[in-house]
Amino acid sequence: MNARDRYWQLLTYIRPQKTIIIQALLCTLVFTAMWPVLAWLAGEMAKPIALGQVAAIAKLAGIAALAFLVQKIAQYGQDTLMAKAALAIAFQLRTQVYSHLQRLSLSYFETAQSGDLAYRITEDIDRIGEVVNKAFHQFLPSVLQLIVVLGYMIYLNWQLTITILIIAPVMAILITWFGERIRKLSYRSQGNVSNLSALLVEVFSGMRLVQAFAAEDYMLGLFSREAEQNRLARYKTEKLKAIQAPVVGSLEAFALLFLLLFGGWQVSTQNITGSDFVSYLAAVIMLIDPIALVTGNYNEFKQGEASIDRVFELLSMQPTVVEKPGAALLPSVTGKVEYRNVGFAYKSEQPVLKQLNLLALPGEAIALVGHSGAGKTTLANLLMRFYDPQDGQILVDGIDICDVTLPSLRRQIGIVPQETILFSGTIAQNIAFGQSNLDLDAIKTAAKIANADQFIVEFPEGYQTWVGERGVNLSGGQRQRLAIARAVLLNPRILILDEATSALDSESEALVQQALERLMKNRTVFIIAHRLATVRRADRIVVLEQGSVVESGTHTELLNKEGRYARFYAQQFQD
């Protein structure tokens, strides 16, 4: 991204805060203007002090105190207003990036690292806020001060000033050169920290695996390699900054020396008076602070630009699954689902589904069986529109699912996944996941149907028991029953049941099976089946092989046929 686009895009976030920023700048103006006033008052006080006029001293001291107070109030104003504006910008950017990410298709999250995304939304956006704050709080006032003081110097002696200014382009070139290198290094080191946090998220959530495989040293190796990269990039940045200061400082010293020589010569030839030359030197001293601030800010902006790029990169990502413009709401469906000549590949060269046809009638329970990788999960993914097929159509109640809005489609399909994911929150919140108004009676009824109520009420805090990270540990069977309760509460006409592969003890298994049976009643169900009991209970079994339906019928019909299902059954279930 080039500098213009980068700041242009940032400007759209700054603009809404312009009133606050203008107020902050007015405060800065008052704050700065008080400096010469105070200096002038000090000079004025020198006179009555010399004459011993106490009343006059007191009067001037009073005015000085007032000016001082005004200055401090203005300082408070500029600090709080600028912080307010910068934080508002960061807030707006943060919520927008978050909501943008939520709209991206699942395929994006399969390759993105969660720790990296989290880092960009937290740290990088903080840094952007800091850049905005510094730009208006330090950079702009310093530039103003530079212009005013330089103007005064030109007014005093333009020949001298122009001669000194010859050095300015050299300084500018040096500063930009350093700045550009710092930006590049910063992009790299921010990336390293992102990778680090991505690694940490993986390690901490997979600590079980790390310890079970005694892979601590291996993971430490990965971690320290990334940390070392970061150390190097950061060290290079700091070294660059450390070289920059003396280089720029030497140039300044050189300019000062030149000034003294040239100025002294001008005084001796009476081109400039001695007192004007003293004022001139005083003005030169007033340049030092703003030059240091402008250079320092410039480096920080360059580091900030790396963060801006990293954040806007996220905003430029486009979802692959999109709603058509003016997509309609899918009305309440009866649950008829039809796959028509569906062809699909995750990666273009590897087709997963080929010319697949399948019709599920309302209320029908279909067990999808087939070898691992046959495409069972993919079939379900397409119905949810996590991906769109490259060929063919999927219709629900005769409506192409590509013609309706995503939420109106997804809210009518329930999923009971293999692994139940629980978010940090109470059991009640987890059952009613996604709903902000909790209807506790409905939640309890759903839990009862899902055979979950009996274990929930045994916790001292019942439905208010905290689960998810830092919450109570639930067994596999209990988690499954919570997932079933979620689906019962949602009450969808279409259900996808991804059966867990891990076996439960027989009591827990019986409870889960009973709950599933109640859930499946009167719904169209696609079961990604791993258990014989489930397969037998289905109205129809559909056998997938290499992305196509190769057989379809009831358990008995297919066994009698002695075809693929019979062979599959013999391999998988008969023991």
Ligand SMILES: Nc1ncnc2c1ncn2[C@@H]1O[C@H](COP(=O)(O)OP(=O)(O)OP(=O)(O)O)[C@@H](O)[C@H]1O
């Ligand atoms: N997100 C993905 N990106 C790329 N390829 C994928 C993705 N998900 C699945 N695949 C591939 O698509 C094929 C079908 O996978 P799918 O998960 O649908 O099979 P399945 O029948 O559900 O298998 P299993 O019973 O093992 O879950 C496999 O070859 C798999 O490697």
